Amino acid sequence: MSLKNLSQKDLWPALVTALFAFLPLLLAVAIFLALSGKALPFISFKSLSTLFFSSTWQPGRGNFGLLPFIAGTIWVTITAFFLAVPVGLLSSIYLSEYAPSGLQKIFRPVLDLLAGLPSVIYGMWGVLLVVPAVRKLQALTVGRESSGYSVLAAGIVLAVMILPTIINVSVEVMSSVPLELKEAALSLGATRLEVVRYVVLKKCFPGIMAACVLGLARAFGETIAVLMVVGNVPEIPRSLFSPAYPLPALLANNYGEMMSIPGYEAALNLAALILLVIVIGFSLIARWYLVKISRRFG
């Protein structure tokens, strides 16, 4: 089917539905233009280098260094990533290659449920369970006690939140490996571990990368759950037990009541723009890997 050879009866419905189909593109462009339109005056107001490399955040005095927030975002995202990726990939291997079909049937609703739980519920779980646990862990390992609101607490909560994304994507890719390839390896006397290592992982590498990038993107923009457990201190974190203040939390706490200090509004819009641009970047990378894997499996 294509737009050529449209019959007379189909002309109007095609035009009208086409208008709706272009709304998403319009929305994406509008978000980008609105945020950059509000943020650009800021770049002439303050130089880009003080913006990205200054760590003083004093809106009252006109200091808008975004570095603590960027560093906070990176710390939290990377912590979550390193906690979630090994567990996520290994469980995907279990689910796609080893698990009996009954267990697979149990796992699907479990993952759907985990993915569907609101972030504020994850945040509350973090406050009730993860933060006290991190406090105890810190007392045991470092010997110093603090509140427990830290990079590590946020990383743990985020890791659980992005697990469904990583597992769903990688299980789907792994189960699309042709059975004949696995059977060929098995018939040569390979153990199942060797099949996983030399056939499944090798064939699925781009798909697994896509799963990781999608998980990373999800962790990057998560707001409320992180905000509730991360401590929100605008300093560059020094360890896993330090508090942090990621970009989305900065927006959540301040965007609704932008003060009339020159540059403040623009600084916050720039923070939003950074989030938007990086997430779009992640989408492009994931897309590139997914196209690659779909070509591979035809």
Add this chain to the structure above:
Amino acid sequence: MNNSCPASLIPKTGHLRRRRRAELLFKIIISICAGLVLFSLILILATILFKSLPALRLSLIIRTPGSGYYLGHEGGILNAIAGSLQLTLGATVVALFISLPAVVFLNSYLRRHSPLAEAIRFVLDVLWGIPSIVYGAFGFLIMLAFHLRASLLAGMITVAMVELPILSRALDETINMVPAELKEATYSLGASRWQTAIKVVLRQAFPGLLTATLMAFGRGLGDAAAVLFTAGYTDRITTSLFQPVATLPLAIFFQLNSPYPEVQQRAYAAAAVLTILILLISLASRGLSRKFSQHKIH
């Protein structure tokens, strides 16, 4: 071992044992990982329900906040329950109103893999990846541009933007499952594409449409970051599109850190209501899709 076999092809017993041991170890590790995923869901649900079910009393659900509510005096969370349902229902209707025609265009007027269709799907994926806090910020900018206050209408529009890509992609997947033979049969009878889309494709895909809509509804219900700046908060039940509206995620977020235990209890109660609603939606969408697929042509 068989003597006729060349010596080099006979696996040394030690070698084989090592491979078997690696296989066993690997199996144990991945089973633990999969168990960890299952365990984390149980842990989250157990923590939330254990903490919040005791706080859930009928008097909390059927009353709005009274005087001195935030100091621990009487009142309930009916404002947030009603507000969340109003806002999400409205947002889902708006999102459905846009995605349904868009998806009809994608599937009935374009070829599955035409560049235009792929581009629109990619834009939807990008929109899906944008953090809801960015939608919140964009919604807030729209509000400022139109001189709106934080209101049910502004919150509805923002949540609709969050739901739009989720709903469109889910509808697209569903409609894609409709067998091509069905469409070909109606085309061969002289039906237009529009007639086929409305009378055959959408009807055939109905259970899936319902499931997708419920999923988007659940996502909208739990989103806190999108309504943080746009919906406001109120102690009363909202009766107009231009009044602020209370929502369950924000009821949890604002009350969880209250120094008054009675107020904290209400945050727990709100979490119980939200979690139960999400669980019910997830169960309902499963049940519905099973019920309706009985009459489906395969």
